[in-house]
Amino acid sequence: MNAQPGKVWKFGDDIDTDVLAPGLYMKRPIAELARHCLELVDPRFAAEVQPGDIVVGGRNFGMGSSREQAAEALKILGVAAVLAQGFAGIFYRNALNLGLLALVCPDADKLKAGTRISVDPIAGTVTDHDSGTTLACEPLPQYLLAMVRDGGLMPHLQKKFAARSGGEARP
Amino acid sequence: MSRPMTLAEKIIARAAGLASVAPGNVVTCAVDLAMMHDSGGPRRVKPLLEKLGVKVWNPDKVVVVTDHYVPAVDAESAAILDLTRKWTKQQGIEAFHDMQGICHVVLPERGHLQPGMFVVGGDSHSPTGGAFGCFMFGIGATEMAGVLATGETWVRVPGTILIEWNGRLGRGLSAKDIMLRLCAELGMGGGDYQVVQYAGEAVRAMGMAERMTLCNMAAELGGQTGMIAPDATTRDFLLQAGAKNVDIETWQPDPGATYLKHLSFDASMLAPQVAAPHSPANAASVEQHCGVAIDQAYIGACTGAKLEDLHMAAEILRGRKVASGLRLLVAPASARITTQAASDGTLAALTEAGAILLSTGCGACAGYGAGVLAEGEVCISSTARNFKGRMGAGTSKVYLGSPYTVAAAAVAGRISDPREMLAEKPR
Numbered sequence: 312m313n314a315q316p317g318k319v320w321k322f323g324d325d326i327d328t329d330v331l332a333p334g335l336y337m338k339r340p341i342a343e344l345a346r347h348c349l350e351l352v353d354p355r356f357a358a359e360v361q362p363g364d365i366v367v368g369g370r371n372f373g374m375g376s377s378r379e380q381a382a383e384a385l386k387i388l389g390v391a392a393v394l395a396q397g398f399a400g401i402f403y404r405n406a407l408n409l410g411l412l413a414l415v416c417p418d419a420d421k422l423k424a425g426t427r428i429s430v431d432p433i434a435g436t437v438t439d440h441d442s443g444t445t446l447a448c449e450p451l452p453q454y455l456l457a458m459v460r461d462g463g464l465m466p467h468l469q470k471k472f473a474a475r476s477g478g479e480a481r482p
Numbered sequence: 483m484s485r486p487m488t489l490a491e492k493i494i495a496r497a498a499g500l501a502s503v504a505p506g507n508v509v510t511c512a513v514d515l516a517m518m519h520d521s522g523g524p525r526r527v528k529p530l531l532e533k534l535g536v537k538v539w540n541p542d543k544v545v546v547v548t549d550h551y552v553p554a555v556d557a558e559s560a561a562i563l564d565l566t567r568k569w570t571k572q573q574g575i576e577a578f579h580d581m582q583g584i585c586h587v588v589l590p591e592r593g594h595l596q597p598g599m600f601v602v603g604g605d606s607h608s609p610t611g612g613a614f615g616c617f618m619f620g621i622g623a624t625e626m627a628g629v630l631a632t633g634e635t636w637v638r639v640p641g642t643i644l645i646e647w648n649g650r651l652g653r654g655l656s657a658k659d660i661m662l663r664l665c666a667e668l669g670m671g672g673g674d675y676q677v678v679q680y681a682g683e684a685v686r687a688m689g690m691a692e693r694m695t696l697c698n699m700a701a702e703l704g705g706q707t708g709m710i711a712p713d714a715t716t717r718d719f720l721l722q723a724g725a726k727n728v729d730i731e732t733w734q735p736d737p738g739a740t741y742l743k744h745l746s747f748d749a750s751m752l753a754p755q756v757a758a759p760h761s762p763a764n765a766a767s768v769e770q771h772c773g774v775a776i777d778q779a780y781i782g783a784c785t786g787a788k789l790e791d792l793h794m795a796a797e798i799l800r801g802r803k804v805a806s807g808l809r810l811l812v813a814p815a816s817a818r819i820t821t822q823a824a825s826d827g828t829l830a831a832l833t834e835a836g837a838i839l840l841s842t843g844c845g846a847c848a849g850y851g852a853g854v855l856a857e858g859e860v861c862i863s864s865t866a867r868n869f870k871g872r873m874g875a876g877t878s879k880v881y882l883g884s885p886y887t888v889a890a891a892a893v894a895g896r897i898s899d900p901r902e903m904l905a906e907k908p909r
């Protein structure tokens with residue numbers, strides 16, 4: 312997974328749900344909300360982030376409210392994964408349940424903005440393709456990885472139940 | 483022998499069917515009980531379950547409570563309650579407590595909790611259940627739909643922060659003062675999505691209502707949940723709530739279990755705490771805020787309107803009057819508590835002092851029910867949160883305090899030290 316390297320967007324400690332999903336745009340459709348994601352800390356981010364890019368944070372990433380849109384905005388922008396030294400609990404649960412890969416990487420602060428990295432969530436490794444170095448991250452169990460790959464908890468369960476009822480989703 | 487485990491680790495391991503777990507492990511757990519209320523429950527999960535084409539996995543393991551929109555005040559809230567009633571019936575869920583009180587209080591009161599259970603709740607104050615030695619935490623609507631469809635969910639095993647309160651609380655002090663102090667000491671992220679476990683002489687001396695307040699406000703510390711190891715007090719409460727037997731021996735932390743942090747505080751040194759707008763972390767000793775004029779005093783919520791909370795307020799109010807120009811609103815946390823407070827004379831003490839009795843439910847706590855604030859009004863409240871605009875208009879200001887402190891402010895018309903009023907009367 313994510314064998315394709317993505318570009319690092321680097322952020323600091325305590326990135327909160329208000330900068331990820333600004334309250335001002337919470338009533339707007341998610342695509343519009345996403346265009347303001349992180350603008351208070353990096354005004355270029357939402358406009359320039361490419362599908363497959365990777366967000367790297369410090370401690371307590373996603374602190375604040377329980378709003379699911381904080382993780383959803385990153386996913387809509389095509390972010391392939393969030394690596395952080397630590398996550399706020401509800402953000403972490405929301406991210407994985409919505410199909411956004413979130414990995415705890417104690418040495419995330421060593422990664423530099425703009426470098427190209429790839430992550431292997433099963434082995435628990437992060438490879439920096441520019442310097443050729445490898446860092447460790449906490450591996451994700453198969454169960455959660457399957458859910459993330461399906462696009463989150465709801466599509467994952469839909470698939471499971473459809474398979475159970477003979478390939479056809481019940482009404 | 484396997485490594486010694488904390489209480490939370492033991493419960494998670496049991497629910498995951500594993501011999502042991504350690505912090506950081508991600509495991510799938512069988513859910514013993516799922517609790518939902520009218521606001522975050524049926525109306526949100528119904529469409530998701532329909533999309534999946536499934537019904538609730540086990541109606542006997544689901545409890546539904548109406549508390550946020552009760553009683554209905556407009557067509558919208560009436561429709562939400564109607565949907566809740568119909569869906570619950572259609573799913574065959576028998577544990578439905580309609581307008582019987584606030585979910586976190588009704589759950590143990592009606593005997594749904596037991597030490598060692600793995601419980602999820604569709605509300606951020608779900609940690610309240612940890613007072614009974616359960617591992618209970620709050621989840622969002624998407625995740626609740628997943629639990630209802632499959633009967634399981636995943637957790638990343640949290641570490642445990644052990645917080646000891648030694649010594650005895652002074653007169654006029656309560657669990658609420660302890661929690662406001664902790665919010666100021668540790669900040670609202672201090673719990674770091676770990677388990678906050680309370681222990682020590684002051685905690686052991688508390689009844690279940692006070693212990694529930696400690697675990698309830700683990701949410702304000704940012705913990706995944708709060709917990710207290712069960713003891714004879716826990717057992718007596720649950721037996722009275724209808725349990726046949728209560729196993730407190732199994733559900734104790736192992737000696738030698740590893741804790742992330744171990745903090746100790748002296749309960750005998752604590753002064754009544756008041757949190758200034760707009761965060762529980764703005765707490766300081768009451769004297770810092772003495773003299774602030776109040777428009778409304780509110781005794782309500784899962785945090786601050788249990789029977790013991792009403793007793794605290796009555797201790798101040800008996801033989802006194804609410805100041806003129808100020809309104810004191812009281813919304814008991816459950817129907818059963820209302821009955822008990824009526825029969826032991828507490829309600830009469832409150833209403834004779836001039837308190838206005840509201841229906842049981844969440845009421846004004848999150849601005850859903852009766853008692854919301856106008857622009858610029860100042861309120862002192864026994865609830866858990868004072869975020870901007872939570873109790874009404876955006877420019878209203880909410881101070882948080884214990885039921886003693888709220889009642890004392892209601893009498894004085896301004897924030898005052900409840901200990902002075904208690905000292906004026908013979909004990």
Ligand code: SF4
Nearest residue numbers: 607783784844847848
């Ligand atoms: S009383 Fe307040 S804190 Fe408690 S469940 Fe209701 S809204 Fe939430």
